[in-house]
Amino acid sequence: QVQLVQSGAEVKKPGASVKASCKASGYSFISYGISWVRQAPGQGLEWMGWISAYNVNTNYAQKLQGRVTMTTDTSTSTAYMEMRSLTSDDTAVYYCVRVDNGEVMDVWGQGTTVTVS
């Protein structure tokens, strides 16, 4: 079955960087894109950006431009999200989501909790 399995929880100090992974299985990795969405404690969903696993085109949310980088490794069907210069406001659960050609975000990973403290 289609599955996105994310890396484990992270605790980081302010100013540090974090890199989360998202391993896909059960489908052709390069036929879809991956979006990253985060959710701060008790808050709603915030879109961070998107990467095409086919041609590695990216599009980042304006407020995160310059601080986030999304990449893919097609040899392992894994997507990565790196965020730099972390502050306490970046404490959140980070989700990867599969995106099809019709821009439907249909399968979500289990989330990676990042705590900045």
Add this chain to the structure above:
Amino acid sequence: SYELTQPSSVSVSPGQTASITCSGHKLGDKYVSWYQQRPGQSPVLVIYQDRKRPSGIPERFSGSNSGHTATLTISGAQAMDEADYYCQAWDSSTVVFGGGTKLTVL
């Protein structure tokens, strides 16, 4: 920037119909998806392209979108439907989420 507005909470009695709205400028010109998120779980897609249901989603979930408002309707609401619901659309190659609606079934 584009905004989607949802009511913060909606209540429904078991077996009755719940409607959750999502408003945005000319939203009817865009495709809307809806996600259900139970406490401590990842969101789940329940409606995409305004009115389509992914496999495995019960028929009691339906959607519509016209003008400036999209609506998620849950017919015959059950206790298991109690969750947060988020609408979502694409605007200028970016994803926009509504603020979320807490559905209470009581």
